[in-house]
Amino acid sequence: MIRLGTALWLLLVAASGYAMFQIKYEVMKLDDELTRIDRQIMTSRESTRVLGAEWSFLNQPDRLDRLAKRYLSLKPIATAQIGSIDTLPRRSPVPPAAVAVAAPLPASSRPAAASWLAGIPSGVPQ
């Protein structure tokens, strides 16, 4: 008759053996996956390099210049187009109502002017 202790140990041995193989297979699977991901990273990095080179190639200034001339109607900035906020004339402190009285706008242009003014945050009550 097998004693209870022996049976318990045998059971433990069987269980740990099973667990060991289980874990081993799991590790093998993970290892495979790691290799696969590593390879994937390598390919991705290589593609990133290739794409980076291509990006730089496609952004050659003379190519951009050519394309811009063909498809855009933009021109280099002229000196006259550059200014600073300080050089802008200050807004008139006179309330717009007074301005309107002083120089009445044609009725047709007034809504447009009003909506344009409304877009500007201002302390002056309209």
Add this chain to the structure above:
Amino acid sequence: MKQLPLDDNPCRPRHFKPAPCAPAGSEGPAQQSLEASHTRLIITGALLCLAFLVIGGRLVEVAGFKSGGARLAHSHAAERIETSRADIVDRNGVLLATTLVTPSLFANPKQIQDPHGVARKLAGVLPDLDESDVCAKLASDKSFVWLKRQLTPRQELAVNRLGIPGLQFQDEERRIYPKGNLTAHVVGYTGIDNKGLAGMERGLDEVLRDRHGPMALSIDVRLQYILRDEIARQVADFNAIGGMGVIMDVNTGEVLALVSLPDFDPNNLSTATPETTFNRVTLGTYEMGSTFKIFNTAMALETHTATLASSYDATQPLHIGRFTIHDDHPQRRWLTVPEIFEYSSNIGSARMAVDAGADQQKQFLGRLGLLKAPAFELPEIGAPLVPSPWGEVNTMTIAFGHGISVSPLQMAMAVSAVVNGGVLHRATLIKHPAGYAPLGQQVLSAQTSETMRRLLRLVVERGTGKLANAPGYLVGGKTGTAEKVSGTHYDRKQLLSSFIGAFPITDPRYLVMISIDEPHGNKASAGFATGGWAAAPGVSRVVQRMAPLMGIQPLDEDSPEIRRSLMVDSLTPQGRKIAAN
């Protein structure tokens, strides 16, 4: 050794003891050895237990607490992809040179049965292969021959599709230059084995090998393009054989753009010729002509041999030995120092130089770094040609930039020093870290530098460099038109026309220099091919295009502060009147 009891069996091992049938007496050898082995057993057991405990403990440690550390020890194949040569980028991180893995085709001739057929098929898909050459390689009795290095993915596919046994691919690294011609002279190129052969690839060969991150140059690709574009335009307009130019940060010595035309495509070196790979800016040395008057005037002011109020006789051409010195814009009268500069008078400049003397001249030019090859990262560095002995004739001709040859890079460095307050910075192609202010060498006084800035502005405002003006950006500079030596004499037709200037001249930030090699006058320039016509307009356009990019605010040229800061106070009323004509 202990005496054991005699045994009747001589073959019995000595250590074997028959089990005692009865409890042995406390005395006696049997009892003694039993106790000894018991002790040994306990010790061994304890050691084993200890070992298992250590292993168990380590197991718990590894599994439970140090999983991160254990993972680090794992070698990742992905890390090995890092290429053997660092990328090169511009100052804003734009890629200028990178390394890609490309396949190379090789063959094992021993496995090739039909060399002729294979060679014909290969030449069919790879047109730049020579069929007979390939055939000879395949027929040899080696077991390894390169057929073609560095194929494109498309070519690889085409060769694979042929399905010829014995042909194989080997991955190799290849340097790619996405900007092609644009930065060819700066970046340079490598050979087939990725060893730097020219440009920064050679100058920084070892650095690039060891480095992991990209190497940032001081070049700004946008400015490089603008400069190249405008030089190319001037070269085309004036039907010239070449052109060159530099944009430099006058306060740090960083080179932001360096152009030498004609140039080459580093991706396709088979089309490059010695003419195109020649870096005119750094390797070429030229007699720079009147731009040298910047140094001549600065020298006279610095050594106090002349002041702005001094005047010199420029009524007659100057005869010295077998030479005659003429003026290109003759005024036929006495000229003040500012007028000599403004009208670019050779006669006046020569007289100024003679006043200062050869020694002072030599010493001053030496301090500006014009008499020896500059230290620079590019390996293509030309040493200046300096007269020896340095006689009076040399002193006179050097005053207006003949009889001494320097590289345009040296000019850029020296003029930067003249306008930036007198500090000479080493020119560099490597980006300085943000906020780093390199220590320069004070080579002339801030006072002289300020005066020179006023004089340089005068040239653009009223003198020979009017076409270099860029409204709002206060360009100040000097034109130069050198006659090139053709055989034994100077040729009036073969010119090197330059403009070298800085802006905004009230507080200079950038130096722009353009030289056009052998320009020919056109209708628009009324036949002139001088620096004021062939180079100055290019500088004007470069400044107007680059200033908004560099965040330089246009200034009101007529504002009283600027007028005052640029006033040249020694101009006599008479001088002003004549200048206005």
